[in-house]
Amino acid sequence: MLLVELLLGHLWLVGVGVIGAFLAKLAYNKYGHGISQVPGPFMASITDFWRLFVVWSRRPDITHAALHRRYGHFVRLGPNAVSVSDPSAVREIYGLASGFKKSEFYTVQQTLSKGKPLFTLFTSTDEKFHAKLRRAVSSAYAMSTLVQFESYVDSTTAAFFRQIDAQFLNATEPCDLGKWLQYYAFDVIGELTYSKRLGFLDGGNDVGGIISSIEWMLDYASVVGQMPILDKLFLKNPFRMLLSKFGLIGSSTPMVEFAWERFSERVNPDTGEEKALVSMEGSSTRQDFLSRFLRAHDKDPDFIPHQRVLALTVANIFAGSDTTAISLRTIFYFLLKHPQELKRLMGELDEQKRIGGFKRTDGLVDWEEVRDLPVLGAVIKEALRIHPAAGLTLERITPSEGVQVSGRFIPGGTIIGCNAWVLHRDASVFGQDADQFRPLRWIEANPEQRRLMESCLFTFGAGSRTCIGKNISYLEMYKLVPALLMRYQLSLPEENWEWTLHNAWFIKQTNFHVYFKARQVI
Numbered sequence: 001m002l003l004v005e006l007l008l009g010h011l012w013l014v015g016v017g018v019i020g021a022f023l024a025k026l027a028y029n030k031y032g033h034g035i036s037q038v039p040g041p042f043m044a045s046i047t048d049f050w051r052l053f054v055v056w057s058r059r060p061d062i063t064h065a066a067l068h069r070r071y072g073h074f075v076r077l078g079p080n081a082v083s084v085s086d087p088s089a090v091r092e093i094y095g096l097a098s099g100f101k102k103s104e105f106y107t108v109q110q111t112l113s114k115g116k117p118l119f120t121l122f123t124s125t126d127e128k129f130h131a132k133l134r135r136a137v138s139s140a141y142a143m144s145t146l147v148q149f150e151s152y153v154d155s156t157t158a159a160f161f162r163q164i165d166a167q168f169l170n171a172t173e174p175c176d177l178g179k180w181l182q183y184y185a186f187d188v189i190g191e192l193t194y195s196k197r198l199g200f201l202d203g204g205n206d207v208g209g210i211i212s213s214i215e216w217m218l219d220y221a222s223v224v225g226q227m228p229i230l231d232k233l234f235l236k237n238p239f240r241m242l243l244s245k246f247g248l249i250g251s252s253t254p255m256v257e258f259a260w261e262r263f264s265e266r267v268n269p270d271t272g273e274e275k276a277l278v279s280m281e282g283s284s285t286r287q288d289f290l291s292r293f294l295r296a297h298d299k300d301p302d303f304i305p306h307q308r309v310l311a312l313t314v315a316n317i318f319a320g321s322d323t324t325a326i327s328l329r330t331i332f333y334f335l336l337k338h339p340q341e342l343k344r345l346m347g348e349l350d351e352q353k354r355i356g357g358f359k360r361t362d363g364l365v366d367w368e369e370v371r372d373l374p375v376l377g378a379v380i381k382e383a384l385r386i387h388p389a390a391g392l393t394l395e396r397i398t399p400s401e402g403v404q405v406s407g408r409f410i411p412g413g414t415i416i417g418c419n420a421w422v423l424h425r426d427a428s429v430f431g432q433d434a435d436q437f438r439p440l441r442w443i444e445a446n447p448e449q450r451r452l453m454e455s456c457l458f459t460f461g462a463g464s465r466t467c468i469g470k471n472i473s474y475l476e477m478y479k480l481v482p483a484l485l486m487r488y489q490l491s492l493p494e495e496n497w498e499w500t501l502h503n504a505w506f507i508k509q510t511n512f513h514v515y516f517k518a519r520q521v522i
Ligand code: HEM
Pocket: 121, 122, 123, 134, 315, 316, 317, 319, 320, 321, 323, 324, 327, 388, 389, 390, 394, 395, 458, 459, 460, 461, 462, 464, 465, 466, 467, 468, 469, 470, 472, 473
């Protein structure tokens, strides 16, 4: 009581104290992190709210590129956050033994299962744990076993074509190809992971709200990830975690629930034993990810308990669906916007067909038949360059002793990283026309130039945390693109049709509509 009276009597003093503390905090933000020499917007240097609002604007990639054009290779994005655009920094920051670790941006993305965050390959920030986990499962993603996945991709492609034939062939209304490619990508990853399509293509809708729940999460995590402390106030506050632990509020996402269902079909939840193979069609030779992860569990059940097997499958869906859908959209959209590039690609595919390079009679193509086609390869690579799926800085924390990055000392504990949307527009690497979609750059480049461009391609990240599913996504793109283009003739509703972009960590495209006609068989 006395204290309250005292405070009320000296309100002005309280006000001065609060303002003083506030100003001191801003001054600390600006000068206390040892990066005050890094140029950037003033507001960014005093508060993380600046970058939070930039991300909330939904095109931070544009802002980041403009800032680097203005300030050079280093830009301060927050009191303790730096963006780097020098390609040579990629190896220093992301290199295998660099000692950097993922920032708290990734913990915000951890989904909850029964009130606990799921530590996945993608979102774990403990590098030792990550390295052990990655070693335990890397063979599941190996290039050498890629062909074992082909039949899963084929069955989903066939389902996709059935839907196009039934609903969109010669239709008067265009198809929302952006949406259907997302259904396709989700169903493929479902097949690859659980030998079961998630059902998006067959139903033509967002099964169980999985897509919209991931979209919600990405919208949330991209913004809140700029100030991870907010996550502890919103989704992962101790009270909410406690309630969900005791089942008083639901905390799992539809994706985790779906994963649990698929998991329980294969593993007895009570005994923990794998159910008899005979109950599943073709299961004796099953090569899907779930089986591969269960084999990893058999080898080291303590390190890979069933909960972790579940997390691995969830990471696949989260990391491998939207990203692949975005890349597929980019390929088709840019080909339609650049008819001469489409013509060049069709020339290659038709020639291949003419000389008997495609053996199958169902209109699909095998990986071995397409993997070395130069124009197809250049188109895919250029699409991955011009529109990389991840549209924010891949944040890392510098080791405690501090490091030199591109010749500049950055103190320990600083958030630092590169954004593919900035790196891929570097004219010194990709040429003066780096803003243009020009697949030929990959074919025309001499070996040295090509090596440089490839080393600066950051679509899949780099180093110890580079995308482990990269080969799988290449398999999908190399197989779907030729099969679809040889079967159908696509056109945009209007010549100047533009899609809409939304950067919520992944840069998703909407409003990508096309007409389908059957293509003349060559
Ligand atoms: C074109 C499609 C894809 C793109 C553009 C892409 C992009 C990326 C990027 C940028 C990262 C690194 C993130 C970081 O460092 O912050 C990553 C990691 C990862 N991706 Fe992909 N990805 C694609 C497809 C896939 C597929 C198909 C799968 C699964 C089958 C997958 C699974 C993963 C996993 C598990 C990680 C975490 C790896 C680790 O930290 O060890 N991705 N991906």
